[in-house]
Amino acid sequence: MNEFIKNIYEADSVVGRSGKAHKLHSSIDHEEGEFLLSIINSDSTIRNTLEVGCAYGLSSLYICSGTIQRSGASHTIIDPFQNTQWDGVGIKQLEAAGIDFYSLIEKKSEFALPKLLETNEGQFDFIFIDGWHTFDHTLLDCFYTTRLLRVGGILAIDDVHFPSVKRVVDFLKNYPCYEEVGVVGEDQENRMVALRKIQEDKRNWDWHDDAF
Numbered sequence: 001m002n003e004f005i006k007n008i009y010e011a012d013s014v015v016g017r018s019g020k021a022h023k024l025h026s027s028i029d030h031e032e033g034e035f036l037l038s039i040i041n042s043d044s045t046i047r048n049t050l051e052v053g054c055a056y057g058l059s060s061l062y063i064c065s066g067t068i069q070r071s072g073a074s075h076t077i078i079d080p081f082q083n084t085q086w087d088g089v090g091i092k093q094l095e096a097a098g099i100d101f102y103s104l105i106e107k108k109s110e111f112a113l114p115k116l117l118e119t120n121e122g123q124f125d126f127i128f129i130d131g132w133h134t135f136d137h138t139l140l141d142c143f144y145t146t147r148l149l150r151v152g153g154i155l156a157i158d159d160v161h162f163p164s165v166k167r168v169v170d171f172l173k174n175y176p177c178y179e180e181v182g183v184v185g186e187d188q189e190n191r192m193v194a195l196r197k198i199q200e201d202k203r204n205w206d207w208h209d210d211a212f
């Protein structure tokens, strides 16, 4: 599997369903992928995973390469544009890598996440957010995924160096239910952050954080 991912980075391009080659952009880099993989490798209870934003499938490949040997592994992908804008390339890569335990929800996360929450509260072991990076959209993704995540599960967020995403992550870090487990990038320029949900989110209606 690692060889498979390495080849994609080396080629710097992937072929979509249409047969057209697409130059890589917007995907997580090798260091970020290894970070996600190391978290999954360090916790054998991670089986049920969720991802917002698949694009070329690099993050999906890393996540699934960590769980592929685990019985009952399941990876849910939310990406509204996978088969249109992205030419199905992320899913094509998963299939080429022999990963068959994924499901694709081709809807915007603002529609897909509340629907998923109706039946999956506290069900996911690992969630990765790399979708639409505005402040409000990222906050919405984090609101729903905090509830979809089980206690002990991991929430990883990409592109934390974007001011919009950083603001959400800084806010989230103050929740009593989260503790930071790792970052990628320099001190003030973290590109990716992983938080562990250490307890149920029991904040009362009047909880607030003085920093905001």
Ligand SMILES: C[S@@+](CC[C@H](N)C(=O)[O-])C[C@H]1O[C@@H](n2cnc3c(N)ncnc32)[C@H](O)[C@@H]1O
Pocket (backbone or CB within 6 Å): 026, 027, 028, 052, 053, 054, 055, 056, 057, 058, 059, 060, 078, 079, 080, 081, 082, 085, 086, 107, 108, 109, 110, 130, 131, 132
């Ligand atoms: C930065 S790319 C993801 C890169 C991917 N994680 C990788 O490593 O290759 C952002 C993705 O978010 C998706 N996206 C855009 N708007 C979205 C929305 N409203 N909800 C969920 N995903 C969205 C895009 O289609 C795109 O695939």
